[in-house]
Amino acid sequence: MSPRPCPPRQPCRLSPPAIVCSLGSGLAEIREALAEGRRGLTTDDAYTPGRPLPLGRVTVPLPAMDDWPAAHRSRNNRLLAAALERLAAPLHRVLATHDPARIGVVIGTSTSGIAETEQALARAGQGPLPDGFRYAQQELGAPARFVADRLGLAGPAYALSTACSSGARALASARRLLLAGECDAVIAGGADSLCRLTVNGFAGLEAVSERPCEPFSRHRDGINLGEAATLFVVEATTGGIQLEGTGESADAYHVSAPRPDGGGALAAMREALEQAGRRPEEVDYLNLHGTGTPHNDRMEAAAITALFPRPPACSSTKALTGHTLGAAGALEAAFCWLALDAGFLPRHVYDGHYDPDLPALPLVSAAGAGGPRLALSNSFAFGGNNAALLLGRHD
Secondary structure (H helix, E strand, O other), rough: OOOOOOOOOOOOOOOOOEEEEEEEOHHHHHHHHHOOOOOOOOOEEEOOOOEEEEEEOOOOOOOOOHHHHHOEEEEEEEHHHHHHOOHHHHHHHHHHOOHHEEEEEEEEEEEEEEEHHHHHHHHHHHOOOOOOHHHHHOOOOOOHHHHHHHHHHOOOOOEEHHHHHHHHHHHHHHHHHOOOOOOOOEEEEEEEEOOHHHHHHHHOOOOEOOOOOOOOOOOOOOEEEOOEEEEEEEEEEOEEEEEEEEEEEOOOOOOOOOOOOOHHHHHHHHHHHHHHHHOHOOOEEEEEOOOHHHHHHHHHHHHHHOOOOOOOOOOOOOHHOOHHHHHHHOOOEEEEEEEHHOOOOOOOOOOOEEOOOOOOOOOOOOOOOOOOEEEEEEEEOOOHHEEEEEEEEEE
């Protein structure tokens, strides 16, 4: 049974999202890919010569950056510029009605402009770095400064970098800015672009798969990587799709491995529900962190079954987009927004061989399932940085 709609304790409305990812060029196309379980992966060895890997590349044309200040020139910011174009309608309204000093910007990222540093070093060889290169391109705060400068905003503007939970924590931070009265609106989300550092880093950890990933399969052997940008306008108003609650924890179990018993993940999910005044049985869709690595999927399944006597319908969308790292939490919150708004469940794509050693989860295996009214999205990161976002539909 769907949960009975109730007003959120503290209103926090999310605008329709702006999404730039490997699944398509607009919300309708992305919705269709999620419902059908269509992967947006291509395989090449651009970042790992001689070792082709499936990657979630953004292939749509991005805004040119030739006339931008040098410090803003990065693929990360081009992804954000494309997202800003897709956020035009709610942005126009907010910019017309609010003082620029009362509009904040919070962006989650883990790469920022590292790709441009890689290119500059390759061109320089043993010589000086190229004249057009600026260290500011790779600073973690660069994406937030770019968005604030591009929109002419003077409110709080900063970036969060907690690895794979960055985008989710940016939305949680936006909610806090509104509830504290610091802002009237916040542009929030995440952006990360593919680069040699991350692809080779995860390959060095033996965490990547050389085939399309299989979350929760007995045959799973690692992640696919991807890139994306996702932005929302976040406001303290009622109705629509609400960010009802956010949960964050830091279990600090290991620099890269998850805490095996899922204690930190469980704490984040519980906090999100408690903040919203919701019960576990009210959740009717759960977007899994679901990386496809042996340890992460085992930990998450344990945490979910510890919280939910009967887990809700679940799916991992990373099998479709690749793991977009600092953008993933915002991207997957956007997928929950689409599911709540359009009334469908994103499909879980894998080989169909669920790992019998894991607690059972009801994975969404076919299109046509009923739409949710309350969705929980999980994001778990290196260092035990865990985040959970609870989104609800309010007609």
